[in-house]
Amino acid sequence: MFTAIGVVRVDVFPLGHIGVGYLFLSFVERGWRHHPPQGVALPWLIAGTLLPDLIDKPLAWAGGLLPSGRSLAHSLLFAIPLIVVISGWLWQHRKSAEGIGFSVGYGSHLLTDVVLPLGTPFDRMRFLLWPLYPAPVYESEIPTTLELTESLLLEVPLGFFIVGLWVVDGRPGSKAVHRLGSQVKDWVRSRLG
Template sequence: MWPWGHFGVAYIVYSLYARGRFGRPPRPEPALAVLAGSQLADLIDKPLAWWFGILPSGRSLAHSLLFAAGLLALVYAAGFALGRLETATAFAIAHLAHVLTDVPPRAFLGYPHGTEFLVWPLLEQPTFRFHDRLFEPPAVVEVLVGPFTNPAIFFFSEWLLFGMAIALWYVDGCPGLEYVRDRIPA
């Protein structure tokens, strides 16, 4: 998934969470935490893999659920210490949304190839062959997920999610915009 798609999913999920949990749209700091959390995995893994050759792929260390467990423990410890648990939760939701939206659609059809990053470094990349199938999904899953295995449809859906997130952000009152403006020297 591209950066805009990660942000789109993360913002929509967090905005719905904030409305359900607090009965209001996201506040500025959590909205900015969503932006950071939705991009962090790629900001760590892509340069370390592509520019420096330290990691085996652009989806390994920061995309691993093992890394997420440690990272989110630190984020929540900081959130608790600073009285910013809502911001920590926003970051956690966004980071996990990023990791889960990088799971290839074919994985939901039973084909695990490309999901090894979820438990890196426990599984080598790639461990599964492209045509290995672990389970037969229900027909409804085939109908819902099948179209998203087409790269053009998947790419279009990312832009659609991004557009929906921007519209929702606007409806939410553009949380974070004034916060950033107030902190930029004139």
């Protein structure tokens, strides 16, 4: 949506955060370790990409405990220590791929929330320094049809590119997902008789 100050609001949905996170993870792994992402990193990547919204949105929208759906978990004052603790714990347990996955996922979530409202002025990025600066108050945190259309125009082509990259990377994580699906199916069958 074009506003008076020329900002385009593009809401990033959960699959968009996961996709952009995977894009960054693939670039980091290929640039640093010279190989595509490992499947073991994907659950941690997904957790990292979704955690800021899983913390802030319910506490703001349903509980009223936070001032905005982008405040506590979107603040660098919370995010950096959390990333250091979780990734450090994973590295200590020789799970560096998982630590990289979580770090890249969380960082990419914050980056997409800052970059994708194109032309974002500082007052819309204050959430990165909450509570030092008040969280921005959004007119409506539920997107309009026009905003959904703008988001889809960006996310659908990007999604096709990311799926293509995932295939080129060897579909990391697909065996684990298939195994989990089989286990869930077997469990359901055992319960239903």
